Amino acid sequence: MDPMEYIVPNRKRLPYGMMNFAVIRREDYYYVDKTRFIPMIEQADRFFFFIRPRRFGKSLTLNVLQHYYDVRTRDKFNDLFGDLYIGKHPTANRNSYLVLYLNFSGITGELNDYRKGLDAHCSITFMNFCKIYADLLPPETLEELRQVNGAVEQLDYLYQACERAGQKMYLFIDEYDHFTNAILSDAESLHRYTDETHGEGYLRAFFNKVKAGTYSSIERCFITGVSPVTMDDLTSGFNIGTNYSLTPQFNQMMGFTEEEVREMLTYYSTNSPFHHTVDELIEIMKPWYDNYCFAQDCYGETTMYNSNMVLYFVKNYIDNGKAPREMIEDNIRIDYEKLRMLIRKDKEFAHDASVIQTLVSQGYITGELKKGFPAVNITNPDN
Known part of the structure; x- marks a missing residue:
């Protein structure tokens, strides 16, 4: 044949592996409308944490929210959202923020030197932010940002510049736990992990700075990741975030x-x-x-x-x-390393309580869904 x-000329294409909402809509891909959750997110606490497994649509969800809230996409609102739920029921906050999007999964660098990676990623993103919102920020913003060193101080500078200009920021962080996941799949690195997420670690300093920004121009945050591990370690410094991962009203937001x-x-x-x-x-x-x-x-x-x-x-x-x-599909298999590490841990700490043995012998296992736990407790079978 x-x-x-x-x-088929008019058949919608499938957005397999796609994360750019504008392209999906512009080129008429099949889109499952999840925009009814936008008003619910607005009703929720302003600093929103959400954990889901890989390949569950987290990045696309962030991208939808970015397009909805960004001041620059105001004139594209009807093209993007017109026939969707939120197009018919828009909220007052639509297209009213300067959007800052950080994706920690794109950060390269050795585990023991990810500070350099974080600085580089943030620097490029912050400079781009200054360029695209140049007409809404004080004229000297980009030049002055270049004089400031490191992600933590640059973030400090940036949200204060937005504050001076009377602008509201919406901060998105995708894969906030990327570093810790990388470290956790390498059994040797647990102590290094602890150094970074406790006390004066750089990652913790960064989240503390985000927290400081929420008293200023950072009006909303939406932060996603795949594991509840870091949450506990980082968020005692960032205790303003609310974890909605296990709440019934958001159960269907992704997937x-x-x-x-x-x-x-x-x-x-x-x-x-x-x-x-x-x-x-x-x-x-x-x-x-x-x-x-x-x-x-x-x-x-x-x-x-x-x-x-x-x-x-x-x-x-x-x-x-x-x-x-x-x-x-193949992309999911990259997580096997982490599973291997957990299997080794299971064996090491199991004694009589091996999770895997129980699974093999009875075919299922029950445990309690945990909202978050520090990495050192990863050896507790319930976690």
């Missing part, structure tokens, strides 16, 4: 509900060669991608599908007419 037959997956499959079944019913496909996907539940109160009601895995599956199915041979 001619593969050209399968190129797809079964209803959303069915809707997507139904849409593609009308314009692509499907050899299964939607029910049959759900049955194939469910054991692999479903059953995430992050709020105890939602248990037994709505479980979530990993959004990235669903897109991976549907894309493969449309391209090849069958389920992918590898149900787990």
